[in-house]
Amino acid sequence: MSLKRYLTYFYAAAVVVAFWYIISFIIHLPIIPSPISVFINLYGIFMSKILVHAGFSLYRIFMGLMLSALIGVPIGLAMGYTPHLDSILSPVVYLLYPIPKIALLPVVMLIFGLGESSKIIMIMLIVIFQIIVSSRDAVKGIQKETYFSLKSLGAGRMDIFREIVLPASMPEILTSIRVGLGTAVSVLFFTETFGTKYGMGYFIMDSWMRVNYLDMYSGIIILSVIGLCLFLIIDLLEFLLCPWKH
């Protein structure tokens, strides 16, 4: 977590904006406005129009990811640590994993209503499988020699879980949440285009329908920034939970 590393985000942002500016300059169509006018627009509408949508999106994506982790990580760790449980649950997980769950949105909306829960559950349904499979594989990937010291001390299963299984798989669990975050942003966008008047997905689609491209791009920027902030939070979590990695 060095400051230098975070400075590189600014360089990256500068490069992206520069590219954007060049393309808008060459193509010169309203669908690709200049970043400068978008930033000016964003400054004007952020507090009055975008903030409430950003709040909704952040809440949904945060809850979706947190629930996925809270449910998925224990299931995955238990599967990895208990071969018997793995042999029972793995076929179920493999069967459900490839189903395009985004297509189940109508069903989820019918059961859980049009409110917040259906959106959060949709994110969870999609992200949780990645987290289960990664957590399980993280445990299975622990070298058997790692357990020897504790076994020779006569450690019980809970001791071994606390001293080895959990810390050894923590970095991979956090990576799976990072990967899940990217997926969650896409799912969020999709779910927010139905049955709601709040959220960045709604705001972006609505601006598009109203042919207000400046608003639309402002929304895209904010949605990206939300994703980046969540990434940084996971980095912070890794810093706190895996101090030996630094």
Next chain:
Amino acid sequence: MIEIEDLTVRYRHKDGFFTALEDINLTIDDGDICAVIGPSGCGKSTLLYVLSGIIKDYEGKVLIDGRDVDPAGQRIGLILQDYGLLPWRTVYDNALLGLKIKDGGKGDIKYVRYIMEQLGLDGLAGRYPGQISGGQRQRVAIARSFILRPDILLMDEPFSALDAITREETQDIFLKIWDRYKVSTIIVTHSIEEAIYLGRRIVILSPSPGRIVKVMDNPLFGMDDLRLKNEFYMMEMEIRKIIKGEGPK
């Protein structure tokens, strides 16, 4: 005391069994230190895994102080070739791991501090194993075992990954602490030199399947400046001959 009677260990694999150790008979008295030497793959590590309760599937009898091997009930100090440290625990937590599992972390803090000091680890307590050198990691593993106050101490090629200078230094520190507490110890090694330097008795194993070729008393054990003495090289030659199958059996 460690008593091993007719110990045979077979590993199961796809097309049957592989015999790692055959008919091992060995007794190690209280406060003795025994070096087991043999070529790679002769089942030396297997012997330690049996004694530390990691391998439970064997034939014959293995007793520690008259009881069957039971890691939960006995205090077994095991130092592995890769040191067996947990990368996610600090040097201090790693050194106290044995106490934590056995006694819920309670122990004689003075003694802990003494061992850490003796091994030159007092300045490294807050570091992680990934942040210290191989020699320092080895010393953490030794500290862990002594802090546990084990009934027996088992060491698997403990110094083989260290460079020559660090190795000799670490061996000396180890002997110094061992001499004070005199735990019954088995050291497994492929280095003849190390066996002579650290073993009051030396057990020579045959290539796979490992059988005991010879058990010899080591009159040189504990001698000052042993590595510089002529007898050291004579003994080394003698063991070399036995291993090659030329010497007296």
